[in-house]
Amino acid sequence: MSSDPSLPQFKLAKTDAARSEQHQSKVAEAVRYFLVALALSAVFTSLWMMNPRKKVSGSAVFELELEWTTRRPLIFIGDSVTRFQYLSLAYRLTYGHWQFEEPSFNATTKRIDREWGNWERFMRGTNALLKGNEVCDCYRNGTWDWRKTVEYIENRYFTTPYHNIAFYQAYDDHPGVCHTKGRLHPEEQSPYFDAPLDWCYTIPALLNHIDQTYGQSVIVLNLGIHNSSYVKWATAFAQHSNHSDSLLIWKQTTPSRDGKYAENKDYPLFEIFKSSKVVVMPTWRMLMDLYNANNSAVFNDHDNVHFQPQINKLMNQKLGELINRKLVS
Known part of the structure; x- marks a missing residue:
C-alpha cells in the first residue's frame, strides 16, 4: 500500500x-x-x-542639588554663629533657595537673624518659617543680651523625607546641653514653653547620645567666641572620633569685625586633632580675604560677630564640599 x-x-x-x-x-x-x-x-x-539629589549642568551643580545633605544626618553643635548657619541651610532645604536671594528680600524683611526683637518672637518666627519641618525645643529665661540670660535651651530638629538635620546650642559644661521633656511633640506645635528637663549632657555624653540616636552621621562642633573649655572639649571630640563611625568636623573659630578673636586661639587644638580622625573646617582662612577686602560684606549690622546671609551660604557650601570629599574618598 x-x-x-x-x-x-x-x-x-x-x-x-x-x-x-x-x-x-x-x-x-x-x-x-x-x-x-x-x-x-x-x-x-x-x-x-x-529628587533633590538630581544632577544639573553648569556652575550651579552644588547650588541646586545639595546632595551632601541627604547622605547622613547632619548635626550642628555650637553657639549662635553655628545656629544661623543651620537656619540658613534649613531654610534653603525648605524653599529651594537661600532666603536672601528671594526677589522680595530687603532690609525690612524678617531674616533668619536678630531682627525679631526678643527671644520668644525669634524662636517662634524662625520655627514658623520652616513650614512644619522643624521642632524647636527652645526656651530662654533672660533678655535679648545673652550675657544676662539665666537659662537657655535651643535644640532644633529639622526633618523632611530627604533630610535629617539638628542643632544643639552649646556654650559650656554648666549645665551643658539640656533637653526639655516631651518637646518632640509640643502642645499646639508651639516652640516656646517651659517644661521639666529630660536630660542634660556635657559634650562627651552628648556625642554618645547623637551616635545612639542617629547612627552614622556628620557632627559639626564649634565653640565660637565664648569662654568655653576649648582644650577640654577638643580633647573629648578627638577621643570620640577614634571610636565613632560618624564624621566629626571641628568648625574653626570665626574672626570678629574688631579683630578681637585671633586665629592663634585654635593652635593648641590643631595639635590635639593630629592624633584623631577629626576634620578641621578652616573657617578663619575662608573668611579672612573677604574680611580684609570689605568687612561690611561679612558682618551684619547688629554686632561684631554674626554674619551677613551670604556668608552663611558660603559656609554651608564649603561644609558641603568638605563632607563630599571625605565621604566619597
Missing part, C-alpha cells in the same frame, strides 16, 4: 504553523517587556526629577 502523499505535507504545514505561533508569542512577549521597561523608565524619571 502506498503512503498518503498528503501526510508529509500536513506535518510540514503543522510545523510551520507552530513556528509561526511561537514567533508571534516571542514578539508579543518582547513587546510586553518593552512596555514594562518604558513604564518603569517613566516612573524613575519622574522620581529623579523630584
Whole structure:
C-alpha cells in the first residue's frame, strides 16, 4: 500500500504553523517587556526629577542639588554663629533657595537673624518659617543680651523625607546641653514653653547620645567666641572620633569685625586633632580675604560677630564640599 502523499505535507504545514505561533508569542512577549521597561523608565524619571539629589549642568551643580545633605544626618553643635548657619541651610532645604536671594528680600524683611526683637518672637518666627519641618525645643529665661540670660535651651530638629538635620546650642559644661521633656511633640506645635528637663549632657555624653540616636552621621562642633573649655572639649571630640563611625568636623573659630578673636586661639587644638580622625573646617582662612577686602560684606549690622546671609551660604557650601570629599574618598 502506498503512503498518503498528503501526510508529509500536513506535518510540514503543522510545523510551520507552530513556528509561526511561537514567533508571534516571542514578539508579543518582547513587546510586553518593552512596555514594562518604558513604564518603569517613566516612573524613575519622574522620581529623579523630584529628587533633590538630581544632577544639573553648569556652575550651579552644588547650588541646586545639595546632595551632601541627604547622605547622613547632619548635626550642628555650637553657639549662635553655628545656629544661623543651620537656619540658613534649613531654610534653603525648605524653599529651594537661600532666603536672601528671594526677589522680595530687603532690609525690612524678617531674616533668619536678630531682627525679631526678643527671644520668644525669634524662636517662634524662625520655627514658623520652616513650614512644619522643624521642632524647636527652645526656651530662654533672660533678655535679648545673652550675657544676662539665666537659662537657655535651643535644640532644633529639622526633618523632611530627604533630610535629617539638628542643632544643639552649646556654650559650656554648666549645665551643658539640656533637653526639655516631651518637646518632640509640643502642645499646639508651639516652640516656646517651659517644661521639666529630660536630660542634660556635657559634650562627651552628648556625642554618645547623637551616635545612639542617629547612627552614622556628620557632627559639626564649634565653640565660637565664648569662654568655653576649648582644650577640654577638643580633647573629648578627638577621643570620640577614634571610636565613632560618624564624621566629626571641628568648625574653626570665626574672626570678629574688631579683630578681637585671633586665629592663634585654635593652635593648641590643631595639635590635639593630629592624633584623631577629626576634620578641621578652616573657617578663619575662608573668611579672612573677604574680611580684609570689605568687612561690611561679612558682618551684619547688629554686632561684631554674626554674619551677613551670604556668608552663611558660603559656609554651608564649603561644609558641603568638605563632607563630599571625605565621604566619597
